[in-house]
Amino acid sequence: MTRFRGEKQNNLCKLAKDLRSNLTPAEQGLWKHLRHRQLEGLKFRRQCPIGKFIVDFVCLEKKLIVEVDGIQHSENKEYDYQREEWLEQEGYTVLRFWNNEVQNNLDGVLEEIRKHVVGIK
Secondary structure, three states, rough: OOOOOHHHHHHHHHHHHHHHHOOOHHHHHHHHHHHHOOOOOOEEEEEEEEEEEEEEEOOOOOOOEEEEEOOHHOOOHHHHHHHHHHHHOOOOOEEEEEHHHHHHOOOHHHHHHHHHHHHHO
């Protein structure tokens, strides 16, 4: 995995910390159910740096990333594609959900995540 050193890493860690303090309402709602090993006893992290990217949620044990996308992601499709491709090359599975999907169907989103973590050995 590509690792950043020095100033780049410090900047990425600071940005991740700032993002953890400013979750969207959809991210907050999902985090309430992922934190404290509530989902299948697995530890999830929020706004976590991986390589040169910050992912919304990650279970490092299962190498599962959960992204909650807002309207800005419909405008940045090429960036998201390259980012997701790199993460998958590093062995991660990436699940994407829209903000409104998390807010309007949280149980369904949690079930989809559960299916993936149970299916990943």
